Amino acid sequence: MPLTMYWAEHAWLGAHVEPGVLIEVRDGLITAVRAGDGPPPSGAEVLRGLTLPGLANAHSHAFHRALRGTVQVGAGTFWTWREVMYQVASRLTPDSYHALARAVYAEMALAGVTAVGEFHYLHHGPDGTPYAEPNAMGEALIAAAADAGIRITLLDTAYLHGGLSRAGYQPLTGPQLRFGDGTADRWHERWSRLKGREHARIGAAIHSVRAFSDTDGYERFAQYTEGVPVHIHLSEQPAENEACAAVHGCTPTELLARSGFWKPTVTAVHATHLTDGDIGVLGGAGAGICMCPTTERDLADGIGPALALQRAGCPLSLGSDSHAVIDLLEEARALELDERLRTRTRGHWTAAALLRAAAEDGHASLGWPEAGRLEAGALADFTTVSLTSVRTAGPVPRLAAETAVFAATAADVRETVVGGRRVVRAGEHTLVPDVPGALAAAIAALRE
Template sequence: MRVFAKRLILPGEVRHDAVLEIDSPAPDVRLGTVVPAFANTHSHAFHRLLRGRTNAGGGDFWRWRTEMYAVAGRLDPDLMFEAASLVYAEMVAAGYASVGEFHYVHHDAGGRAYPKHEMEAAIAAAAHEAGIRLTLLDTLYLRGGFGRPLLPEQRRFGDASVDRWLERWHELRSLLPGVVLGAAFHSVRAVAPDEMAAAVRGLPDDVPLHVHLSEQPAENVECLAATGLTPTGVLEEAGALSGRTTVVHATHLTDDDVRTLGEARVFVSMCPTTEGDLGDGLGRARDLADAGARITVGSDQNVTVDPFEELRLVERGARLASGRRGIFTPAELWTAGAAAGHRALQQDATLDLVEVDAASMRTVGCQPEELFMAAAAADVRTVITQGVVRGAPDLDRAARLFERIAG
């Protein structure tokens, strides 16, 4: 399969009349303005069921979490498949070629294990149907807070011990062909320091490892009181920080935290649409990048699925924090949106491509290298993942899903 691109936008370079050869039996295609397909380094697929349904009452992150737990309590493998299919199809249509699914709803509502890992299989099947590369970040979640057991509504997230989680994790590795199986620690409040250290020792050292980090100030306060360390300090002591680690949000950091994360060469998943929706705060993306960390983007709760908006808000958040413009170069942002994210997920999406309408009402007149500052998911015209030209999502199916939720 040959792809003829009138214009190919790469980090720091724009090529004209480019020809790309893809190992695929599909017929040749001729496209206009093409960019590398994007990587979504942090997703909770079922959170899509909350979109546009939680804002009327106001509140903060912790109130939103209560509403999220109510939806999580209704999930079964069939509903998980439908929710993931919906949002993964939307991701592909928006230009994402790979996704890191931060998955912790492992068991049934009573906390009992599914005999054939049905929840994980449902997510894998949804990703395959949508044509998105999946890194399943199977999540260790053992506690309801520092020194506290799981709440009843969290029971289905936990495996009771590190050993039982590791046993399940190793079983999954042989059961999900075509999936990159990664690992995650939900947070320092959900996994104690000694449990993190034990999990690191029990995991192969070649798998991606992700963790929510310092999303809320309350987490930092509780962590300091319980351990004498910041959450970043806890991760460092547990041996959880390295070049395979992705820290998610990393919003409320000290200067020492920034240095530690940079020296470890971690990836950072910035999720500005979610961070803005939940009132989390502005992260320190520029400081982290300058320290040596590698910036990526994620859609997290999927309140919006639009890689252009995530990249734009990384830059605009940095502008709001600094009072200056042009905090990141266009090349840095294109890299954050694609190549760095795929590396964080250990996915090879080199020849996954997105055609963008460069003459829409939003994009007409833009310099090619700055297209992300104006484009939207609605400007995506063609998406090629794994050698296949992908179609549009099934909106009727989506409507039926929400009729079921309402019922």
């Protein structure tokens, strides 16, 4: 394929911002990055603003986007929010899920996201009957990501029980029936049929210790998924910890550690309510942690010990989870600002460290270690943030990374390139011409 040249007015190269950076791309890969290259050469595509590596949304439930606004009415808890979520889940079909996810992933591209980790557990028909194609819902998500021009890691999820209480594990009922495969072996049989594509990789997940028990076989699940990224919701709510202690006599982290579950290819999502011992276990195993600050505060989950986890040895990534907003810059700054609220001190992470969580470490958690950097050999996935909006105008260019992390929003993203292809140009999606209209139509269809 021919060489494509992108000239970035400013680019963040991992530790600092450089002006006039030429990025050469061939066959979807960056072949050269030259800083201080002067004015744009003839034929180069110009990127005005600050160019960053593409952002990785490491934790998404695409269908939750239909809840935006709806679940902001009145009071409630995580558990009452969950009942509304189940109602939306009960209405989706492969076709309607494709339409919704296509629009949601296009919204992510407009926010600078080039790869998404889709934590997928909506497997079967409303009564739990498998579709003729057992992975029809997962395939709809993979196709939606292709149509929106971004990469996806489908984290196909084992969800075998309806909950965990002091009385033990509960059966799947109502809308939950479409989540379950019955046994871990049946989950594996279906999961094994999923195949990656150029834009898609297949990972795995356990929904939580509420939905998968030790008798289901954590060790067997680990054997099935050796070498692929694995994610799990962990200690999102105190009630989960209390039920686990009552039934198993330990924390969820400790329960999973008994079977050797924790390793560098595993990412714990949320990890909000942990003991010091839990932090030591996760850090000692080098497990990743995906924080979702806007969802965690929207659902009143709490502020997780992100700083302590990172110091213990856990790489951090970020996700938009329930999509109360889709804005990885907001998630990055929220990590720091929430820690400031918790500790009443400032300066826990630099802008560079937060960008690493949003880009390189996020991609690594999704099984895309060749992405998230602007360097030769990396995937040609990058995004450009305006430095002339009402939010970003004024600071000197050398502080552009700080400006992007602590002031910019998704609305400031002007360009997104995935595999060398311009998916967002001048703030407009090139493959989904009317993203707001597509979102409105897909969500309205679920109300009919």
